[in-house]
Amino acid sequence: MTVSYDSESFYSGLVEHGLIIPGEVKGAYGRSRVFEDILQRFNDLVSRTAEPDNAEEMTFPPILPRALVEKVGYMDNFPQLAGSVHSFSGNDAKARELSARIHGGERWEALLNPTEVMLTPAACYPVYPTFSGLLPNGGRLVTVLGWVYRHEPSDEPTRLQSFRMREFIRVGKPDVVVAWRDAWLQRGLDLLRGLGLPAESDVASDPFFGRVGKMMAANQMDQRLKFEILVPVISLEKPTAICSFNWHQDHFSAKFGIRNADESVAHTACLGFGLERVTLALIKAHGFNPETWPDAVRAQLWT
Numbered sequence: 001m002t003v004s005y006d007s008e009s010f011y012s013g014l015v016e017h018g019l020i021i022p023g024e025v026k027g028a029y030g031r032s033r034v035f036e037d038i039l040q041r042f043n044d045l046v047s048r049t050a051e052p053d054n055a056e057e058m059t060f061p062p063i064l065p066r067a068l069v070e071k072v073g074y075m076d077n078f079p080q081l082a083g084s085v086h087s088f089s090g091n092d093a094k095a096r097e098l099s100a101r102i103h104g105g106e107r108w109e110a111l112l113n114p115t116e117v118m119l120t121p122a123a124c125y126p127v128y129p130t131f132s133g134l135l136p137n138g139g140r141l142v143t144v145l146g147w148v149y150r151h152e153p154s155d156e157p158t159r160l161q162s163f164r165m166r167e168f169i170r171v172g173k174p175d176v177v178v179a180w181r182d183a184w185l186q187r188g189l190d191l192l193r194g195l196g197l198p199a200e201s202d203v204a205s206d207p208f209f210g211r212v213g214k215m216m217a218a219n220q221m222d223q224r225l226k227f228e229i230l231v232p233v234i235s236l237e238k239p240t241a242i243c244s245f246n247w248h249q250d251h252f253s254a255k256f257g258i259r260n261a262d263e264s265v266a267h268t269a270c271l272g273f274g275l276e277r278v279t280l281a282l283i284k285a286h287g288f289n290p291e292t293w294p295d296a297v298r299a300q301l302w303t
Helices: 007-016 033-053 066-071 092-103 125-131 174-193 210-222 251-256 275-286 295-301
Strands: 056-058 063-065 084-087 113-119 140-149 162-172 200-203 226-231 240-249 267-274
Touching: 007 275, 033 140, 033 162, 033 174, 033 267, 033 275, 033 295, 056 125, 063 066, 066 113, 066 125, 125 140, 125 162, 125 251, 162 174, 162 275, 174 200, 174 226, 174 240, 174 267, 226 275, 240 251, 240 275, 251 267, 267 275
Parallel strands: 056 140
Antiparallel strands: 063 113, 084 113, 140 162, 162 267, 200 226, 226 240, 240 267
16 A cells, blocks of 8 residues: 655545544644544553653653743754743733734734743753762663644644653763663664554754854764654654654753762763654554554553
């Protein structure tokens, strides 16, 4: 069977089969019960796969302190993706002006002030401050599942403004951290290929902003700091990244004073499964009705 790769027809199919619910904002569609069932079952499979690692589980809200976003350098490197939370703090007169502007079809955002929080741009960010100080022997391993925001409005169904990441964060000595990341890269490939996905890995870079950002991206690729697992979803020539593996070296450790038990500066790495993207990749590979998916795939997800 010949598979066609087209963003518009794939989106239409998702809507027609009731898997997603169209919204008024690009990249902010709803998810149906069937879509969520696939997503949650894949996340459960990841949990079962990682169970022997005994990762600490943490949960955070989908917001971060503004000061933390500034401290990690996100606004220096990715200002185009950030989402800031603003709120009204004026008096009665300003409230009436706000209401009048809205009902008059005028812009009203200038009457809001920034709060102390921003939308979480990476699920791993709130974890790093918890590592501050001396680590136990062997370092630490944490897992989180969190909502992430990126300002990338798009009609492409795999490019969402708000989505979920299942992440694992490793901190410890450099050789241990890199070995962990590389082992999980193969582990992730095996897991996804075992679900019938034509997954491949490749070196990658983050979307750093501006001319300086291009040099930073090139340096990141030269040092092989970031890998992605790619699967064709909306394009055969440009497959979609559904999982990423990142070695930060001492970037976060230097900012939060994270040291190994022997007082040396620790390194960090993280890996993340994009849960919506994996779900979409499974639908693309096996069809819009999960009840007709191959038995070998269903046996792993619907156990």
